[in-house]
Structures are given as C-alpha cells and as structure tokens.
Amino acid sequence: MKLVCPHERALIDRLQGRTVCVRVGAARDIAAAAAEVRQRNTLACVICESVPIEDIDVEDDWQGVPIALMAPSVGRFRNIAKKVDALRKLNLRVYLSCEADNLAGARILASLGIAVCIMFDAAPDWDAMADLMTYALLGPVPHAPIDPFRTIADGYRPAARSDDWGRVFFDDPSRYLHLDAEGRIALSRREMLAGDFVAGDLSKLDSLLVKHAIEQRAAAWRELFADDHFCARCKAWRICRARLCDGKAEPDGCDAFFDEMADVIERRRNKTGSRADKWQP
C-alpha cells in the first residue's frame, strides 16, 4: 500500500517505514521533498503540481527521483526543444488534462521519449482521444508510453477481470490511500478534497475499518449491475470498468471509445504476440 500525502515534515515523520508518494505545489520543491521522504521512508514518487512544461526549469537534483508532473499544458515546442534531453533523462511521467492541445502535446512528448498520461478530467473529444490511443498502442516506431492507454492495454483480459487502471492516476484504494496534512485517510484524492474520510487519524491506517472500506470500494461495481446502470449493459464494460460513470445520465461517447480500444488492443496483441494469452510455460 502506498500513501499519497502532502509535503508536510511532521506528517512524513509519522509515516516511518511506509512507501510514500509526496505531493508538492511547485517544481522547486521536488528535490527537497524527495530527500525528506527518503530519510525515513521509501519514496514511490513525487507528485508535482507544475507550470506548463515550456516554463519548467529542469534541475540537476531531479535525477533519480521518480516524478509525476501534473502540468496544465505543454506549451510551444520552441520553448521545450532545449529541455527535451534533460526531461528524457529523468524518471518522469507528465500528466496532462484531456484538452485538444494537450492531446497533441502528449503525442509530441511521447514521440520524443517522454512518458505521458492523459487524464479524463473534462469532457474529452472522443475522436481525438481515439486517435491518440491508436497512436499510443499501434504507433509504427517506438515511443514513450502514453497512459492510461498503455496500462489499460497491458492489464486488459477479454475473458477475465481486467486490472483497475485507476492506479495510473493514483486512484485505486487497493494500492493508494490519500492523506491530508492532519493524517486523515481517504480512498481517493477527490474524496480527500471533499472532506470524505474513511478514518480520522493516521493511527487507523492498518485498522479493519480502513481495510473494510477498501474492500467495499473494490466491490462497488456490483451496485451498477444491481441498479441496472447503463455501464453494466455497456459492451466496453470489461475494459473501462465504469471508471468514468460518475455524474453521467448516459454514455457520452465513452462506450464507443472503449469498444474501439478493445479492438485496437486485440490488433496490438496480434501484432506483437501476447505472452499473457499463451498457456504454454
């Protein structure tokens, strides 16, 4: 279990021996936060709320630090060209919202060897998203991973339960719990920001209370079937796992997108030969 927490010295000290994703508000704090966590804990990564990639000053002491850079945009390539080498050398994934410019930006960065992840944080242009997904999975030359597509494709099993790909967004309570500055525990960042905690104190981290909440969340999909939710009848269920169903009265194009994605994954497996599907030892 990894703990996602803010960069608060007092809190980090209380997490002794844990695996921690530390969240910082500015790129200049990355190295210091990583060093602090590593004194007593295992650092999973530094999650950084960043400025656009074109405005980032890459620092030498980011080397060896796993970084999740949450950037609002990529910016103009002319301002990035001189940073590409430095960015490529880092253990970095750039997170971008799903606006049209960012989809193009993600493709550019990935084609240059910089790992990216698109977030489903607004109403996406599903056609553009499908185009990027196809590039991510079937691109003719090697490029850096474009997530969540790579993770979804790797974990997708047409005849079994697929992996929960929410982990690429740190949104999977079976792997990530979120703490606020006071050490209160939430199952997701969204719930943490909404003040919806499953335990009010860090001491409950290993309690049955938290364990039970995690198990309940893992089984929450059953309610969709019981309620006859449209996601439960969707042909893309196996791949999407209703991750995007919140607040929707009906599919907004997501069903066609994930259905197409299942086809693309199949083509990818036929192209590369999937070890996962082979029964032979």
Added chain:
Amino acid sequence: MANILLTNKCVRECPYCFAGQEMAHSPANEYTSWENIVYLADLLQASGERRVSLLGGEPTLHPEFLDILLYFIERNFDVTVFTCGIMSKTKLDDLKEHVAGLPDSRLNFVCNLNNPEQTKTSQSESEKLHEFLAALGAWTMPGFNIYRPDFELDFIFDLTRRYGLKKRLRLGIAHPIPGAANESIRADDIGRVIERLYAYKDAFERLRLRPSFDCGFPLCRVTDEQLGWLVRLSGQIDFKCKPAIDITPDMQVYCCFPLSALNRKSVFEFDSFREIVAYYRGLQKRIRSEMTGLYPECGDCNHLSEETCAGGGVCQLVNRLDPSRLRDIERAHSEARLSS
C-alpha cells in the same frame, strides 16, 4: 526525400509557379496538424529516412513553422526548408534565435531567389529577403528557377558574396503545368538555357559557387565542354528524374507539383514511405513506357538506357501525352496496386 507541404498559402506570385494550380484548389486556411507531423516523422523514421523537406506554399507561414522545424531536428532529421525568405521581423528574430546553435549540416534553407530586374518584385519583398539573408545566410543555399531563356544571374553572385550563402546554387527549370498558364521553358530552349548558364562560367568559378541541377535537364543538351566544366566545378551533376514525394496539409500525396493531379492518394493508404516511393516510381515507369523522353532521339539514346539521363522530367512528358491515355495509365496503375 519527402516534401511536407505545411501550408498552401504563399506571399509571392511568381510567373512560373508550379504550385499555383495546386494552391488554387486547396483551402487557404489549411495547415499541417501536429498529429500529422508526428505521424509523418514516424512514417519516415520507420522507413529509414533521415532527411525531410518543408515546403509550401511558403512553409514559414505555418503559425508553428519554427516549432515543427525544431521538432524534426529533435527527431534527428536533417531538414531542408524551401522558402522565399519573406517573413515578419518577429518571425525572423525567433528563427534566428533558435537556429543559431545548429550546424548547417542539420538545417538548410533553399531560398528561392527571383531576379528583381526580370521578375516583378516589390520594394518591401526585396527588403525582407535581404533581412532574411543577412540573418540566416550561413544556413542558406540560393535557388533559382529558370523560366525564360534570357535569365540573368549576376544578382545571385552578388547576394552569395554579400551574405555568405552556401556555395551551391540549386537550379530548376520551370516546367509547364498541365492546364495552367505558368511561364516555363520549352524543351527546345533547354540548349539555350545551358549556353546561357555557361556564359556565367567565370563568375561561378570566382565565387567557387557550384551549380546543381534539379530534375529535367537532359544530358544531350549539354556539350562536352560544358559538362566538363560542370563536373570539375560541382563534382557531380545529375540528369535524372526521381519522384519527389509531396505531402499536402490534408495528408494527400502525389509525385511532384506538376503531376499533382495525377494519381493522388492519401498517405494513410500506405504502410511505409518506401511503399509510397515505389508506387510513384512505378507510375513514372508506366508513363515513360509510353513516351521515353523529351526528344525523338531519346528512344535510341544510350544515356537513357544506361540511366545516366532521364530524357527530361516526367512532368515534361505528361504534357505531350493524350489526357485520355494518361487517365488510362493512372487507372491501370491504381488497379495494379489494388490487385497486388
């Protein structure tokens, strides 16, 4: 090499323009998208291509021209930009700032120069060209399209000296475009063109400026003396016609501007750039099997059979073919691909 047309817009109206027909039929507000730029970079890389040309219209009119140029450089391509050099001061300053550290082997501007004495050129056009050459002369190779037999080259020698341009002059012959009224050189005038060029022998040698021929120059119109001079000065001179693959902003592909209406395809119909080249090479062969060369004697010429001369460019030959026959060839070529 692939020619990527970033836009169909242009700021000039050259009397010989071989892209005019193409531009007239394309939306003016169309630019190559980033998605397609990345796709093309991948397609070329997968085919082992390491060079790419950026064209237009005027490629620098693409709002993200500089970004695209730097992207191809970052992807390890050597880039040639065919430009008229006319651009805003801001754009020129940006360009200068960002290419300053690049070796001239990675980036080459071929600046298409018109003689202001012979081709209508406005004062501001001329000033902007000089600003471009002053800023980026070290990365720039002069280019000149010959569209009248009495062309004059003194201005190019002057510009080359003044701005330290690369010491190679790319010379093209303006070809007639089917259905267009562009000024061009008739096949019978090519000998005069070569003579005229040879008259500048001393000026070329003084500057050590090496002429290089674009396609369409037939070897038989060059005397042994002229050929000796050309080879001594340039090292190698080419009389072949190779398919130049042009890719439009909307990802259509064809082979050479003058043939833009012929067998146009979508890039997405092909799996590799090699396949595109092979397709258009095949089309050229079909056309050449109908008409071997520009002149009647081409059919019996050893240089043609030994492939040291192409007997003129295919674009010059198609004008002499019956349009209905040309359509038959086009159809047969498409069908042959489908059946294979």
